[in-house]
Amino acid sequence: MARITLPQAKFVRILFFLLIGVTTLSLARTFADSGDLSSTGTFGAAIGLAVPIGLAGLGGIWSERSGVANIGLEGMMILGTFGAGWAGWQWGPWVAIAAAVTYGALGALIFAIVTVSFGVDQIIAGTAINILGLGLTQFLAKLAFENAPGGGQTQSPPVSALPSFTITEISEPLSALQKEGIFFISDAAGLLSGLFYQVSIITLIAIALFILTAFILWKTSFGLRVRSAGENPWAAESLGVSVYKYKYIAVTISGALAGLAGAYLAIVGTNVYREGQTAGRGYIGLATMIFGNWRPGGTAAGATIFGYINALQLRDESNIGGLTLLGAIILIGIAVLMVARGMRGTGAALGLLGAALMSAFLFTTKMPTEVALVAPYVTTLLVLATASQSLRPPAADGVIYRRGESH
Amino acid sequence: MTKIRKLLDVLTAPMLAITFSLIVTALILAAFGANIFEVFSKMYDYGTSTRSLTLITNTATTYYLSAVAVAIGFKMNIFNIGVNGQYRLAAMTAGAVAGWISMPGPLAAVVAILVAMFIGALWAGVAAWLKVARGISEVISTIMLNFIAIGIISYVIVQTNIGTEVKVNVRGTPKIQEGARLAGYALIDPKVKIYGFFFIAIAVGIIYWVVLNRTRFGYDLRASGLSPSAATASGVNSKRMTIYAMLASGAIAGLVGLPDLLGKEFSYTLNFPANYGFTGIAIALLGRNNPIGIAFGALLWAFLDVSSQILDLEGVPREIVTIMQGVIVLSVVVAYELVRRNRVKTQQQNVGKALAGAHANVSTSSEGSK
Known part of the structure; x- marks a missing residue:
């Protein structure tokens, strides 16, 4: 055959x-x-739901490419949602994003100290970060939002919206074409019009970050060093690469991305921080990363598919x-x-x-x-x-690496 | 002497971690202007009332089972993150079966326990199969299986007629008949009962210790965990051990929901506590997978959870305790690592000294012959 x-x-x-x-x-x-299976609304919603999952997955790529398995993404994302809610209602959505990214990165920094410097099991540390992230945000939320106008023990006051774009010249005719129900053509039209329908600025940032990550990790010497830390840290160290430094940087970026994912949930997905908002999306992000074979393109595709499934369910049973x-x-x-x-x-x-x-x-x-x-x-x-045959995680993913110890 | 030394060795890390987390918590509280000593003394007063002590015992019962389930896996380097999914699915099924069968009460309770263990083992078995046959890390598969379990439970309770309306707007499995409940005994406090499952948890702890330390299976399990290659060389089938360990872990995980189910709730609803699995991981780490260590860990965790209930009334968010627990887990693993490194270092130094001494002896005695 x-x-x-x-x-x-x-x-x-x-x-x-x-x-x-x-x-x-x-x-x-x-x-x-x-017909809703390929409507503009479904694809628009799918992309919206895919963004936080995808960003978490992208965070996973950064961390795991440097050899640190990161199941603490969920906790870092929770920290991000709180950061966004806390800064957002006071100083607006842009500061909210900055705060969310910072909070996520700080969570990741603790994670990096424990896993990289102290060489603790990464899964255990990730679990602890998830417990800590949840506890810390619940604690801080009660103090920060209980007496705030429109806030409560588990919810922040509303955050003002970020700009979002709809290119009506493209979206509307395509949407009309979608409703015609022609085989293939209507579905493609629905998909395309969804891409130009109420696109949040964070979505655009997320797309840019995916491209940027692919470029940095696979086309620059910095990225090569990060990946060498995840493939063979002993060899990398012997060639003069400071493995610890690259792991620290990669893990912190990972947390920043998870924080951004949290910001999206708090600012765009809803307009408040709410307890339990992440609903396990950090773990789904991890799943998309695996689905995408630890690569940005595949992860983006995975996130879109998962977002699509989610959108279908939310729109109409x-x-x-x-x-x-x-x-x-x-x-x-x-x-x-x-x-x-x-x-x-x-x-x-x-x-x-x-x-x-x-x-x-x-x-x-x-x-x-x-x-x-x-x-x-x-x-x-x-x-x-x-497909485990064709999946290839970084060779030293999850391995505890100690400087100066031979393999 | 060596025994005391050994005990000290074991206790150093957890004591360091708890002290460290107390300091961190105190700093956080101070930063928000709370009176640290008042907070801690309020917690102590509230936590040591007979009512609280009973609640602590009950909560610790659940935590203990969860931690033992996790510890069984840890002993073989298997990370069972799936306790959450395993116990929820198990408790739901056990609740449905116990609420449905008409049998003499105690027999129904036994059936419920067996069903729970079976379902827990079954769900863990999926992860075991994926690991052994397909090489999929149990960390990933159990996370996925947790979410799938939630979906299944939601389906059964909401969409099928196994679920009924137990309370207004709360769907769950039918109420379990009086006789099949293990509501327990009012031992400490006249108004609140200590779960009947408390005694089962103690039995589980004893069985865990005996199996681990006094049987071939336990030996193989520990050997595989310490050095898979050495275990394989001595004839242990590592794949089979993986499956057995995962099944055992899942079976115990299946029990985790039962203290609440048979002691308090009597029906598995969608509001059933959902996160005992992660608590179990934390406690297993703190207790170093040791049945007695875990018991202390479970009691500490339960004490923190119960005694913190008073804090919200005092204007301090009770989640300060969750922060404390998170810090304990993080710092205890770091502390164990530091203690281990320190031990290796002193061992190496001792060996070095001994060798240097021996070498000196050898060289002086052999000088004449040269």
Whole structure:
């Protein structure tokens, strides 16, 4: 049997995936008769929901590329939400962002001291940071917001909004085209118009940060040093790279990004700091990072997919049926590819799962919303379980490195 | 002498950590203008009333089980972050089963416990399988499984008719019949009962100690944790040990929700306490996976949680205690690391001295022959 190979050039490959993706989406929309699956509103919301997840994932990339596994992202994000709420209602949204980034970075700095300098297990330290971040914000929130106008023990006064952009000249005609319901074309139009519909300034910053990260980590000598600390710190040290320094920098950046993710939740997602606002998004960010193979492009794609699933569920429960069908088509598609490539066992397992989803779609009148709730996590586990061959975390990720000790 | 020395050695790190966290907490309180001594004495007074002591015992029971579940994993270098998902799924299922079956009371309680252990082990078993068969780190898989468990629970309680309206606007599993409850005994305070599960937790602690220190399985477990390669060389099947450890950890994790379920709530609702797993991690670290150390850790944690209830009335946010707990965890792991390094250093120095002495002896005695 002829081997199915993917196009090699990166740009062509992305285009190829987009083409397949939109076609699949279109199929699902048509058969599930659920127009919202590719509406402007859904894509707009998806991008909005993807931003905090993606930023947390990007933070994960920085930290783990330098060899520090960071499950403390959640705690740093919580610190960010508080920073944004606290500074935001007093001095406006821009100071809020600065405060959130600083708070997240400070949390990360403590994490770095404990993991890098003292060489404590990174997972343990991350767990402690999550406990500490939660406790600290709850404590400070009570003191800071209880007597503030419009605030409460668990909620800050409102923060004024940041600018957001809608390019109506592009968004509106595309949105109209989307409503026509033409196969493929309408779905592509919905996707595109969503990109120009109520885009927050932080979203633009986030996109810039993704590009910047890809550039810094893979195209500069600084980035090479950071990654060498995560791949082989002993070799890096022997070549004169100060591994500790690069780990410190990378982990602090990681926390700053998690803090920014928190700022997004507090300023754009809602307009207040609220207890429990992060709702485990730090962990989902970690999942997108794994999904994206510890790379910015894949992580952005993962965050968008997770944001999309979340958006569907939040907009209308009837979307879940379409989502289930979409999942079924994707799973069966991947299963066919895998069997064609000789991975019979895994392919068959995925095919069965796809068939199960398909029959769930066909034979139940209403799919439960919980399907969308668990979809990101099940997806991550499936990716890990089936594609672990092609996933490659940094070689020294999570390894305790002590200066001067040989490997 | 050596025994006292050893005990001191063990106690140094936690004592350092607790002292350090007290200082940090005091500084934070002082920064916000609170009277430190008043805060601590209020906590002490409130926390030592008979009512509070009972509540502390009950809370510690739950924390203890959670910490033992985590510790079993730690003994083999497995990080079970999934206790949260395991106990919630287990408690929900146990609640549903106990609320549904019609059996003589005590028998129903036994069934509930077994079901909980089974479900806990099952959910942990998924992570074990993923680790052994697919090489997926249990840290990641258990985090994902926690969220999936939340989804499943929400589905069962909200969407199926297993869930009923227990209170106004609160859905949960049907109320467990009188006879199957382990509401406990009013031992210290006449009004509040000590959970029946308190005694089960003690039994779990004893079993944990015996299995770990007096059985082949425990030996293999510890060996695999200390040196996987050496354990494999001596014939321990590390994959099988991973699965067993994870299943055992999950089975104990399954019990974590039961003190509350059978002692106080009698129904698993969507408001059931959700974060005992992370508390367990913290306490297992503080207690160094030792059954007695964990007991002290659980009591300390429970004391802080219960006694802090008074603080909100005093105008001090009670979350100061969470900060304290966070600082304890962070500083205790740092302290253990420092103590370990210090020990290695002194050992090396001692060996160095001994060798130097021996060398000197050898060289003086061999001088004549040369």
